[in-house]
Amino acid sequence: MNILILGSGGREYSIGLAIYKENAHNLYFMPGNGATDTLGININIKDYNELAVWAKDNSIDLTIVGPEAPLVDGVVDIFKENGLTIFGPSAAAAQLEGSKVYMKNILKKYNIPTAAFIETSNEKEAYDFIDTMTEPIVVKADGLCAGKGVIIAQSKDEAKKAASEMLSGAAFGDAGTSIVVEEYLDGYELSVFAICDGENYKVLPAAQDHKRVGDGDTGPNTGGMGAYAPTPLVNDEIYKKIEERVIKPTLKGMQQEGAPFEGVLFIGVMVVRGEPIILEYNVRFGDPECEILMPLLETPVSELFYKGATKQLDKLDIKIKDEFGVGVVMASGNYPYSSSTPAEIIVDKIVDNDLLQNSHISYAGVEKIDGKLMATGGRVLVCVGFGKSIKEARDRAYALCGQVHFAGKKCRSDIAYQALK
Ligand code: AMP
Ligand code: GLY
Numbered sequence: 001m002n003i004l005i006l007g008s009g010g011r012e013y014s015i016g017l018a019i020y021k022e023n024a025h026n027l028y029f030m031p032g033n034g035a036t037d038t039l040g041i042n043i044n045i046k047d048y049n050e051l052a053v054w055a056k057d058n059s060i061d062l063t064i065v066g067p068e069a070p071l072v073d074g075v076v077d078i079f080k081e082n083g084l085t086i087f088g089p090s091a092a093a094a095q096l097e098g099s100k101v102y103m104k105n106i107l108k109k110y111n112i113p114t115a116a117f118i119e120t121s122n123e124k125e126a127y128d129f130i131d132t133m134t135e136p137i138v139v140k141a142d143g144l145c146a147g148k149g150v151i152i153a154q155s156k157d158e159a160k161k162a163a164s165e166m167l168s169g170a171a172f173g174d175a176g177t178s179i180v181v182e183e184y185l186d187g188y189e190l191s192v193f194a195i196c197d198g199e200n201y202k203v204l205p206a207a208q209d210h211k212r213v214g215d216g217d218t219g220p221n222t223g224g225m226g227a228y229a230p231t232p233l234v235n236d237e238i239y240k241k242i243e244e245r246v247i248k249p250t251l252k253g254m255q256q257e258g259a260p261f262e263g264v265l266f267i268g269v270m271v272v273r274g275e276p277i278i279l280e281y282n283v284r285f286g287d288p289e290c291e292i293l294m295p296l297l298e299t300p301v302s303e304l305f306y307k308g309a310t311k312q313l314d315k316l317d318i319k320i321k322d323e324f325g326v327g328v329v330m331a332s333g334n335y336p337y338s339s340s341t342p343a344e345i346i347v348d349k350i351v352d353n354d355l356l357q358n359s360h361i362s363y364a365g366v367e368k369i370d371g372k373l374m375a376t377g378g379r380v381l382v383c384v385g386f387g388k389s390i391k392e393a394r395d396r397a398y399a400l401c402g403q404v405h406f407a408g409k410k411c412r413s414d415i416a417y418q419a420l421k
Contacts, residue, residue, distance in 0.1 A: 002061050009067070017360070071094040326393040
């Protein structure tokens with residue numbers, strides 16, 4: 001097939017790498033990054049209507065959308081109107097991520113377990129609800145805020161201040177003029193992904209992300225500093241509860257809403273005393289979760305996404321490798337505050353055969369400048385290791401990190417700690 005991947009991060013690189021290794025397809029990236037050009041061809045057509053015309057002219061058989069913004073902007077609708085096959089949710093279904101108010105109302109309407117909340121655009125209503133709560137209190141801006149729209153307030157005053165700053169537009173502009181105020185859930189967090197075709201779904205092994213920049217979950221939130229899967233923190237009972245209480249009612253509910261969900265349903269779960277409670281939905285793969293999940297699939301990734309895009313998931317028997325994956329993000333020195341000043345990336349020649357066969361790099365914030373691969377982003381790349389145990393996979397991921405050099409590099413040293421305690 002001719003396959004087009006939208007996005008430029010490590011997530012899109014990892015989808016591309018998995019498909020590249022199938023040895024059967026031509027890959028295109030829009031816009032891609034400084035390393036995706038070793039897997040396929042980077043193109044640069046930002047307008048979705050023009051891109052759809054290009055896709056038709058170039059006989060693209062399947063388009064895969066990495067990030068949320070094009071989904072919320074309706075790229076899937078535009079491609080479908082042009083008769084193209086594309087894997088991802090419509091703009092209407094992408095509201096599950098685009099609007100926290102929409103998402104919480106769907107969860108409530110279809111009886112899916114989530115934190116008690118109110119949604120409001122009114123300061124007094126927010127204050128009155130906050131007065132009834134015990135701290136910590138969670139305040140969320142409605143719209144997309146690049147992962148920054150959630151405040152966990154330690155006092156009522158702090159919660160009220162956050163609510164006022166969002167509602168006035170001072171904090172996040174229009175994205176904050178509606179808010180969700182909700183109870184704090186104390187448990188452990190999981191990333192669960194369901195590949196959906198509107199009706200049928202396939203669940204991937206549960207992963208854990210590491211959102212804070214520093215070891216021991218300290219410092220500011222980031223896009224994610226590392227991930228591993230499958231996590232032993234999930235047993236069959238929890239998977240079953242997530243399927244019965246969350247995925248099935250969500251797919252049914254979205255059909256009833258007239259916005260059947262096709263694409264990747266990313267379920268942010270907090271497990272509280274053995275019960276999965278939904279924190280949020282995203283409508284795409286997590287990054288860096290994707291970087292470890294793609295290589296764990298034995299089923300060809302292109303087949304999974306093609307069947308997802310053409311309502312044939314019921315005909316697919318998904319196979320997962322009997323292994324663990326651990327991904328360690330190597331970021332620039334000042335991440336998450338700023339990107340790297342361009343710094344050349346040097347990867348030592350790997351002589352250890354075990355390491356060579358059980359690890360690889362997924363490139364993210366990189367550019368080619370004068371033919372050299374340079375770190376230019378916040379999250380620069382992900383070192384991914386595999387093994388028969390989490391420890392083995394983690395050791396390989398860190399061994400690979402030791403082979404990678406660029407000025408200012410940093411990474412967490414405790415990825416997968418919750419599974420290795
Ligand atoms: P969200 O953008 O909704 O995923 O929130 C970002 C992060 O804030 C989540 O990944 C959680 O770690 C944390 N968070 C969000 N909502 C809650 C909640 N109700 N209780 C505890 N932590 C939360
Ligand atoms: N790693 C979490 C996310 O992609 O939102």
